[in-house]
Amino acid sequence: AQTVTQSQPEMSVQEAETVTLSCTYDTSENNYYLFWYKQPPSRQMILVIRQEAYKQQNATENRFSVNFQKAAKSFSLKISDSQLGDTAMYFCAFTRGFTSGTYKYIFGTGTRLKVLA
Amino acid sequence: DVKVTQSSRYLVKRTGEKVFLECVQDMDHENMFWYRQDPGLGLRLIYFSYDVKMKEKGDIPEGYSVSREKKERFSLILESASTNQTSMYLCASSPPNRNQPQHFGDGTRLSIL
Numbered sequence: 531a532q533t534v535t536q537s538q539p540e541m542s543v544q545e546a547e548t549v550t551l552s553c554t555y556d557t558s559e560n561n562y563y564l565f566w567y568k569q570p571p572s573r574q575m576i577l578v579i580r581q582e583a584y585k586q587q588n589a590t591e592n593r594f595s596v597n598f599q600k601a602a603k604s605f606s607l608k609i610s611d612s613q614l615g616d617t618a619m620y621f622c623a624f625t626r627g628f629t630s631g632t633y634k635y636i637f638g639t640g641t642r643l644k645v646l647a
Numbered sequence: 648d649v650k651v652t653q654s655s656r657y658l659v660k661r662t663g664e665k666v667f668l669e670c671v672q673d674m675d676h677e678n679m680f681w682y683r684q685d686p687g688l689g690l691r692l693i694y695f696s697y698d699v700k701m702k703e704k705g706d707i708p709e710g711y712s713v714s715r716e717k718k719e720r721f722s723l724i725l726e727s728a729s730t731n732q733t734s735m736y737l738c739a740s741s742p743p744n745r746n747q748p749q750h751f752g753d754g755t756r757l758s759i760l
Contacts, residue, residue, distance in 0.1 A: 539687070563746045575737065575751040582746060621689060625745040633745040634680070634705065639689035 534622050536638035543612045544646050550597075551607045551641045553622030560584075563625045564598070564605045565635075570618040578620070581605065612645045619643075650674070653738050653752035660759055666725040668755050670738030676750075677743045679721035681705075681713065684735040684754070696721055697743070728759045 534555045543549035555564070566578040581589045581598050588596050593610045605624075609616055622638040654669035672679065678697050682690040682705075692705030694713040702713050710732060714722040721740075725732055735756050739749040 536689075565748055567748075574753050575739075577748040580746070580748060634692055634695060635690075635749060637682075637690040639687060 534624060534636050534638035536620075536622055536641050538641045539639070540642045540644070542644045542646055543609075545612055545614060547612055548608060548610045549612055549643065551609075551620055551622075551643065553605045553607070553638055555603050555605065555622070555624055555636075557603070557624065564596075565623045565625075566594070566596070566605075566607045567621045567623060568616075568618045569621065569640075570615075575621070579607065609643075614645050614647060617643060617645045651738055651740055651750050651752040653736075653755050655755050656753060658755055658757045660725075660728050660757065662728060662730060662759060664725075664728045664759075666728050666757070666759075668723040668725075668736055668738075668757070670721045670723070670740075670752055671719050672721075672740040672750070673719065674740060674742075674750065675718065676740035677718070678741045679715065680739040680741075680749065681711075681721065681723045682737045682739065683707070684737055690737065693723065730759050733757060733759045 562583045564581040567575050568578045569575040579589050579591045579594050595608045597606045619640045619642050621640045623635045625633045651672045660666050680695040681693045684690050691707050693711050696702045696715040712724045735754050737754045738752040741747050741749045
């Protein structure tokens with residue numbers, strides 16, 4: 531079965547510090563896509579960052595970057611200079627393809643991050 | 648700006664009722680999804696649709712059905728609501744390319760009494 535594991539249910543970080551959220555996944559596919567989503571309290575889930583598995587270079591979006599280790603099937607998210615607005619639930623996900631040509635997303639159980647003032 | 652709109656933010660229903668959750672997207676996306684979100688379980692896929700009138704079961708379809716009569720609208724139906732269906736329900740849409748992210752609605756918090 532293809533799964534996504536987020537082993538840290540909750541984390542906290544001081545404002546302006548750096549924090550890393552871990553994610554491991556299991557797939558037999560060679561070409562897939564990985565995502566980190568952010569869900570602020572009582573607000574909409576939004577995309578933080580995306581990584582294509584065939585690209586070795588780690589994706590970066592402003593203060594957010596990933597450490598993608600394909601052989602280890604690891605996809606961690608690093609948040610630099612943490613801000614109070616980063617307080618949210620973070621979900622790791624990847625897309626799984628079907629023979630029909632459709633695909634679906636597999637999500638982890640989430641990490642609740644609290645940024646402390 | 649892209650928009651996925653769920654008809655209700657909060658909904659309270661009684662056991663045994665037939666419940667409809669509506670979702671509309673304005674991005675002309677082919678794919679639409681219904682998830683339920685429960686603490687410690689993450690997002691679990693109930694159903695998804697890759698075209699009008701086309702659907703596939705997700706991981707937890709039991710007790711649910713869906714309808715997609717128009718491209719922009721995807722409805723989730725609880726045939727006979729039960730208390731274990733109390734949850735947060737999220738709708739999402741995406742283009743057909745699997746490298747594209749999903750766009751989510753605000754969610755419907757459904758309570759079954």
